[in-house]
Structures are given as structure tokens and as C-alpha cells.
Amino acid sequence: MKNYIVAPGDTLFGIAQREYGDGGLYPVIAEQNHLSNPDLISVGQELLIPYVTYRHLFASDDGTAARRQLTESFYGTPDPGIQFIWEVVNGVAQRQIHRGAWLLLPELADVGHHTVVAGESFAGLAGRWYGDDHLSVVIANANRLDPATDPAPGQVLIIPGLNRRRHVAGDTLESLCVDEYGDHDVATRAAVVAAANHLGRPHSLFANQVVYFPS
Structure with missing residues (x-):
């Protein structure tokens, strides 16, 4: 959550577009700030802006060049290890990305840090931070470490910015x-x-539905 002071020309749609990559997520800001009229x-005016993982509308045909270009555009590097991070998050490391798909792009700059204590593993940290231990490779790759080897106690890790998620079960x-x-x-929460999950019927969740939680 961060504070934002409304500037001349600002709209909630524009703020959401800049912060989240999707102007359609403006209700997140409206609900957090109890704005009865988002217009x-x-x-x-001071607004609270919840953190929602940045979304990117994939508007091209899939391919090696398109993925490399997205990685370089968003992260400033063509590093395949960084590319693998967003591929894993979106489940497209070995699957085609269809034109028009929304991709989640984790934040890797200006994020928090964690000092490893004895007994911690990448899988355990991923489960605690993101609700999914399979995202351990995200933490390892962001820190340029081997995901097959647990981090050493005392090691300081970057915490990639990615909202927690849960699978609904009753x-x-x-x-x-x-x-x-x-x-x-x-x-309010x-x-x-x-709003962050585009849930038009929030009282009608279904089993195994994935819900992301803004921070």
C-alpha cells in the first residue's frame, strides 16, 4: 500500500493503468478509498493505492522474439532467467501464450528483502509469501541462485513483488x-x-478458483 497525491489531469482509470497496467482495475482504488463516485x-487529494501485481495485455503472436522483447521492455534485460520468472508465474513456460491473454509481471526492483534463517527453503518461502510453493523458482531466479539448493542462513534475498493467491475450497x-x-x-478488504480479481459475483466463488490478494 502506498500513498498517492492526485495531480492535475489524473483519473482513477489513468492511475490504475499506470500502477497496474490495467485501467479497468480502477475499482480497486475506489473501494480502498471509499469513493462513492470514482469520477x-x-x-x-490523498489516495491509498493497494499493491496489485502488474498486468500486461499480450497483444502479439507468441514466439521467442516476442517473449524476449517483453522481458527486455519490462525488466530492462533479455536475461532468460528473468524471462523464466514471469513464464512460471503465468504457467506459460511450456505452453503457448494466446493473443489477448493477460500476464502477471512480478516486481523485481525496489522490493523488500528477507534474511534467511536456519531451516528455510525456497519452497517454504514461496508458500508463505505467495501461497504456492511451486513458485520457489521465482525467488531463486530473482536472486540468481540455484532453485535446487536451499539458501544459506544469513543470506539476504530479494522478495519479488507478487500478490499471494489462494485456491478456493469451501x-x-x-x-x-x-x-x-x-x-x-x-x-473494504x-x-x-x-475488484482486483474482476469478481462480478464475489459471493459466488467456486471450488479451486484462484483468488489473488492485493497487499
């Missing part, structure tokens, strides 16, 4: 939010999560 924001959106955030202002 009415004032210069100098839960409600409200109960999931209580688990993730605690029981403070559950209604649930509304923000619904």
Missing part, C-alpha cells in the same frame, strides 16, 4: 480476507479483493 477526485471471500488480513474492516 470525482480532486487535485491534492471458503467465502470474507473468510479468505479474514485469514489474509485479519478481522479489521473486512467489508473484500471489496478491494473482488
